[in-house]
Amino acid sequence: xxxxxIAEHSNTELKPATLNAVTAALQIGGELHILVAGGGCxxxxxxxxxxxxxxxxxxxDNAAYAAQLAENMxxxxxxxxxxxxxxxxxxxxxxxxxxPRVAALLDVAQISEITAxxxxxxxxxxxxxxxxIATVQALDARKVITVRATGFDAAPAEGGSAAIEAISAAxxxxxxxxxxxxxxxxxxxxxxxxxxxxxxxxGMQNGDNFKLLEVVADKLNAAVGASRAAVDAGFVPNDYQVxxxxxxxxxxxxxxxxxxxxxxxxxxxKDSKVIVAINKDPDAPIFQVxxxxxxxxxxxxxxELSATL
Amino acid sequence: MKVLVAVKxxxxxxxxxxxxxxxxxxxxxNVKMSINPFCEIAVEEAVRLREKGVATEVIAVSLGxxxxxxxxxxxxxxxxxxxxxxxxxxxxxxxAVAKLLKAVIEREGIxxxxxxxxxxxxxxxxxxxxxxxxxxxxxxxxxxxxxxADGKATVTREVDGGMQTLELTLPAxxxxxxxxxxxxxxxxxxxMKAKKKQLDTLTPAELGVDVTPRVKTLKVSPPxxxxxxxxxxxxxxxxxxxxxxxKVI
Numbered sequence: 182x183x184x185x186x187i188a189e190h191s192n193t194e195l196k197p198a199t200l201n202a203v204t205a206a207l208q209i210g211g212e213l214h215i216l217v218a219g220g221g222c223x224x225x226x227x228x229x230x231x232x233x234x235x236x237x238x239x240x241x242d243n244a245a246y247a248a249q250l251a252e253n254m255x256x257x258x259x260x261x262x263x264x265x266x267x268x269x270x271x272x273x274x275x276x277x278x279x280x281p282r283v284a285a286l287l288d289v290a291q292i293s294e295i296t297a298x299x300x301x302x303x304x305x306x307x308x309x310x311x312x313x314i315a316t317v318q319a320l321d322a323r324k325v326i327t328v329r330a331t332g333f334d335a336a337p338a339e340g341g342s343a344a345i346e347a348i349s350a351a352x353x354x355x356x357x358x359x360x361x362x363x364x365x366x367x368x369x370x371x372x373x374x375x376x377x378x379x380x381x382x383x384g385m386q387n388g389d390n391f392k393l394l395e396v397v398a399d400k401l402n403a404a405v406g407a408s409r410a411a412v413d414a415g416f417v418p419n420d421y422q423v424x425x426x427x428x429x430x431x432x433x434x435x436x437x438x439x440x441x442x443x444x445x446x447x448x449x450x451k452d453s454k455v456i457v458a459i460n461k462d463p464d465a466p467i468f469q470v471x472x473x474x475x476x477x478x479x480x481x482x483x484x485e486l487s488a489t490l
Numbered sequence: 491m492k493v494l495v496a497v498k499x500x501x502x503x504x505x506x507x508x509x510x511x512x513x514x515x516x517x518x519x520n521v522k523m524s525i526n527p528f529c530e531i532a533v534e535e536a537v538r539l540r541e542k543g544v545a546t547e548v549i550a551v552s553l554g555x556x557x558x559x560x561x562x563x564x565x566x567x568x569x570x571x572x573x574x575x576x577x578x579x580x581x582x583x584x585x586a587v588a589k590l591l592k593a594v595i596e597r598e599g600i601x602x603x604x605x606x607x608x609x610x611x612x613x614x615x616x617x618x619x620x621x622x623x624x625x626x627x628x629x630x631x632x633x634x635x636x637x638x639a640d641g642k643a644t645v646t647r648e649v650d651g652g653m654q655t656l657e658l659t660l661p662a663x664x665x666x667x668x669x670x671x672x673x674x675x676x677x678x679x680x681x682m683k684a685k686k687k688q689l690d691t692l693t694p695a696e697l698g699v700d701v702t703p704r705v706k707t708l709k710v711s712p713p714x715x716x717x718x719x720x721x722x723x724x725x726x727x728x729x730x731x732x733x734x735x736x737k738v739i
Binding site: 250280282289308309315316317320321360418419426434451454455456 | 585588
């Protein structure tokens, strides 16, 4: 039995979510290989080779994969997958874009966002915004699986020395073209990788007021997130969104400020280790999941919090 | 250009669902059912394409038991031109749905398809991608902006940390993200008109698709409960608890 993990990366760096997928793959069992497909991604392959438990790294370094276009990536993965019993990736926006295509082209089901491995073909995954946990058994011989990173500890990044093997397959389907990408640069940790997350909701009233949260975030080396209400109101960009259809986070400390706690938001953060809620409405549902609730006007409480830290 | 939109019947997003006590499934007794929110955004975008003269016809397809007609009627009231129900009592999984929709695309000569990025019941986020792969259509998931001109679709999509723009050669498929548009409300006259619009019924057998489930749900259970927390009286008390009790700062 052999398992292939698809590396999540930026062409220059291996993304930490890959390490969570590796942990899930090791639990499923079998010899573990990693596929790094990108353009100018040699450093990523070297990083992947240092993950303990990985016996081989396959590198497809070609311009066709530089932008991770779904058509090209899935054609490559399907070709490589023939030698494996399971193909696994962290459930990042990129893998969500590519992996269902791989499953369809292999004519197998995909098991999305597993949070636990119960056996080689049996998994747990949240459905209905995390209000229900389903135990599912994959009936297809070959498995295509995405892994919710918050469900698995990260594997160590160093200590291994896997062989690196280049694959020359170049799949350029030519039906889609990358035009550009605008990615916000930030010195703060990434939302899904941060140890502390400070999030604001509709109660922040406008985008300028998020500066109050940024001061707290800077003191705690935290990422800043938001509820869908705050994103829809245009306070902050959409990639701040934490929730069922946004990012799923599980930091050590999650501070929810001016967030009422809709089911869809809770789905994105309720596995955090410690949850703090600051809201002036004592009946806000967020208090039902908060370890520490403070009923207060956020415009008084947040500046006081940053002064105290 | 004919446009296909898929609409799924799901438990309304305001309902907090519960597993049945024996773990055999979800308790759907007397639960309000609605059109999946991302599918509603798909219908709106398709109707806008027709209003702009880019699309000639918008076909709304739903798959499942007879009750799905209700969601097709909703789509027709929002402006879709006609509906197709693919009727079956078998539990349809994403791969089967993708194969059935592919068959409809071939039958109808569809050039553009719009699907929701995920349904809020299964949270799978698969069907659109699977359909694009099987039908050989170019693909842009998580779309927040769409322009179609000269046989190309320019799509802005939501990616990690920002936005990406792709150019797709038609035939193409997109899946909707929340910010693609704000769906309109169906007016009463349009709801009445929708009742008269054409709605055909097909079966998986007629489309030649095997819909046997590939994943078996062994049980469903509620998630582990969080233990009840406490209210603190002041910021000072909060910081003290975080430092000395929870030890997270």
